[in-house]
Each structure stands twice: as structure tokens, then as C-alpha cells.
Amino acid sequence: MSHPMNDLALAVDIGGTKLEAALVTPDGRLVEGSRHRAPTGRERSVENLDASVADVVRAALAAVPDGARVVGAGVGSAGPVSLPGAISPLNLPQWREHPIGERVAALSGLPTTVRLDGQCFALAEAWSGSLAGSQNAIAIVVSTGVGSGLIVDGHLLSGRTGNAGHLGQMLLRDVAEGEDPADASVERICSGTGTVAWARSQGWAGTSGEELVADAQSGGEIARRALRRSTHGLAQALVSVAALVDIEAVSLAGGFALGYAGYVDDVAAALERFSVLPHTATLSVHRSSLGTDAPLIGAGGLVFRV
Template sequence: MTEPLLETDIALAVDIGGTKVEAALVTANGQLVAGSRHRAPTGRERSAEELDASVRTVVESALAGVQPHQRLLGAGVGSAGPVFSPDGEISPLNLPQWRRHRIAERVTALTGLPTVVRLDGQCLALAEAWVGNLVGTRNAMALVVSTGVGSGLIVDGRLLSGGTGNAGHLGQMLIREVAAGQDPDEASVERISSGTGSVAWARANGWEGTTGEELVADALRGHPTADAAIQRSVNGLAEAIASVGALVDIEAVSIAGGFALGYPRYIEEVAAALARYSVLEHTTRITVHRSSLGGDAPLIGAGGLVWRA
């Protein structure tokens, strides 16, 4: 923004994921407006028209909270990827009904606001660098380890977006050799470190649970396969962070997500594994933090796109 910001300035934030879409109002100092947050379902079972209806529901509900003294300046959308930011389009892998979906155009049609679209992991990084525990770091990465693995990068003090808007995405980085005939995704960070991937690996090795929460609980009780699945997640993530550190020279990492933060020692164990896997001295200095913003970060970051992207 080029004009001076006022304390009453707000932005509309929309966060699109594989199971839900949320919208809220975000202040110019990075706070969610109380009572403005609304959620509606997404999911593979819903049609493209039903997904659009969910977006409309949360956007209209959030905008109903705008007060007469507030100035609404724009809208920011964070989405599961891939995205096509220059065109305002998204093609979330977990929402196959939407391919090159013109989400910016639709949000603008609903609101009359200029709309910026970025990868959800980039919104996470923007939020952490703006008002979270990455404040003051010029080179950092924010991660969410939950159903999947998402991420974003801050490089030289700026959010790294890339040519299509998909820069900084860690989930599909390959950290294992891909054997002949193997699906490359089997070697990805997401398949190895996410809650979904960890549960699938544990079940393939004899564990009988079904959820990430059960896996964490069994690991804490000393179940060997559950514990091995958690350690596989920790080690895979640490390998990926070491690789990113070697490439981009980051100073710090912030980790969010229910799967990672559900395991009390996850952050400390990632930091210890990072020291083991670091080939270069400067990657051993990367600090690993627990997210200070939790589930608010994607919406805060999406709102921040209006002012800081």
C-alpha cells in the first residue's frame, strides 16, 4: 500500500484448504478481528459449485462484521497449491474439482475488492515474520506439519513468491532415491513427514490405529512402530531443512501444525536431527521454533498480503 495506514484499516483474509475454507477480517497490525472468523467445508466429495458456495458463505459472513468506522482496503487469499498468482488462479491437489480456478476474480466479484492470491505456506511465513516468532529474521522458513506439509520462505527480508507464486513449497521436495517404477511422491517430504504419510507408513508396518492423534499417543506410550513413524517424520523434516539451509542460507525455522505440535518433543528432536544432518557449518546454526501463532497464522498471513506482499 502506498497511502498511509490507519488504525481502523482492515483486510479480508481467505484461507482455502482440503477440508475447509475460512475467512476473517485482519487489522493493519496483524490481529484477527474478534468475531469475524467463519468456516465452511470443502473436500473432494463437493462439486466445484458447492466449493464456490462455501467461499461465498464465509466471505459474506466475515464482511458482515465490518463496522462503519473501518476502512476495508483489499482481500488476500491463501490456498493449498499449486497456485498461479499472476492470474489469480488456484489448482489445489486436494480439491481436484478446481483446476485453474479463478479465485481472485470470484472474491473480487463478491466484495468489489482488489484480491491477491498466494500459496498458503507463503501466508504462514508472512504471518510469522510479521507478528510471530520470526520477527526480526531476514532469512527464515515457516512450516506446517499436519495432514500435509506446507511452507514458505522469507529471503532477504521479503516473502519469496516465485514466477508462478509457488516458491518455498517443501512438501514435494524429494529426499529419498526414487527407484525405477516408483511413484516419485513416495520420496517426498510430505509422504515421509506429514501426519497422513506417517499413519500410512505405520499401518503398512503393522500398527493398527487410524489417525495422527492415535499415532502420537501410542508413540508417547512407547509403541515401537508408532515411535518409529514419528522419528521418520522428524528425520525427514530435518533433512529437508538442512537442504533448504544449504540452498538459501536461512537463520530460523518456525513449525506449526497439529501433527508436529501434538508430539511434545517434536521441535527439540527436529533441532537435534538437523545438527546431525547438516553438512555445512552454517546450517547447524539454524534455530528451530514452535509457532507462536498456531491456527491463526494462515488467516493473518492472507490478510497481510494486502499490505506486505
């Protein structure tokens, strides 16, 4: 369904340290002056969090330009989610089965759609970013954790419960008896948190992903090996996804992908090594072109593109 350019979407993005709201145009742009932010965090009460949602939603809606109308709302959130509109972010334990869809609908008076933040990222990149034109693709954020979303046959894949696309929880190796399965996951092996932990176990003295990237770019051997472990783990996961759903393209974001010059190229180069099927070695690997705007653009896309 096409929309006139004076139609707008209210977009809300909820994460572990902040939440944001903005207005999004039918061609995937943020309306200038409509973006507003409030803190989240484990220390905040349910009432505080709900008040922050209300603050940013009202502030965004106050920025509607003359002659425009807001036709719907989209919410992207850290997961898991429960369709049609509840969220239980692991990093916000005070919200469990929280009816965020109902809250935003009540605040805005708009029909509201809720999806995972990784799915919103994928939708944004496929709509107006680095995956534009791709019918089958995955978008991945490699940051503190690993989040992702899938586009299959031109459509966002939400899944039975709304939680499709969790690349970070795929397992990369066998799980030993009594071991936590998470230790074998993509997230534990490839994320900033997991990569820093591995580097420190090898004798590296730093404490953050930013330090690790800087050290690798200065030639630090342990830091480079740690980042290579991350890129190779991600490449292994990608060839598995490509074998399963025949994706053609990948978009990468997050501190590693956007901060380390060789990260995207290393992932692309490793695909051939780990591919069993010929077509999984030919994925097109890109850096995100939308950066920190992607979560909100994708949330707006829940109105215009889903």
C-alpha cells in the same frame, strides 16, 4: 507502506475440507466476530464452492466495525496456484484454474492478491508470530501433507508461477527405477499420512496421526521410531533449504509439531547430524505461535505486507 489502524484487510483461506474468511488488522490480529467458515470437499460442486466463498466473504464484510474501512483482500489457497489469481487445489479437483482472485474481487469490490496457503503461513509467522524479526526463514505445516513457505531477505518468496516453497515435494533419497518419485518426497516420508503408513508397515495397529502421537508419548516403540523417522527426514530437508537460501529460523505447525512434545526438539537436535555446512546446523527451530489463526492472518498480510 504503513496503514492507519482503522484500515482492515479481508482475508480468505481455502483448504480441502473448509474455507474461512475474516478481517485482519494492520498489526496482524483477527477482528473479533469477523471469522466465518463453510465446508469444502470433493463432493461439492463448483457452484456450491463458489456459493460458500460468497457466504463467508459477505459475512466477514458485515462485521466491519464502525469507523473502519477494508482496503484490500488476500486469499490463501491449497495449491498449485497460477498467478495472478487462479487456483487448482489438488484436493478440490472440481476447481481447475479457478479464477478465485476475480471472484473475491467481484464480491468485495477490493483489490485482491492470491498466494499459496503455505506462503500465507510463513508471512503470518514472520509478521506477528514465532518468526518475527527473522529476515530469512521457513514455516512448515506437518499434517496430512507437508506445506511450507519461505521468507527471503525479509520478503515472501512467491516464485515464477506463485508456487515457491514446496518443501513437501523435495526428494530425500534416490528414486528406484519405475518407482513413484513421490515415495521419496518429504511429504510421503514426514507427513502424518506417510508416517502412519510406515508405522503400520512395521506392525503398529493404529490408524491415525493422533493415535500415533498418543502412543509415542506413552512410550510405544514403533510409534516413537515412526515419529523419529519424520523428524529426521524433516531435518534433512531443512539443512538442504538452509544450504540453498541461508535461512536462520524455522517455524513448525500441524498435528505432529504441536501435538507431540518432542517433535520440535528432535528436529533441532538432528540438524547437526545431517549438516554438511556449519551454518545449517545452527537454525533456530520454533513451534508456531499463531496456531489455526495463521492462515487467515497471513492472507491479511498479503494486503499489508506484500
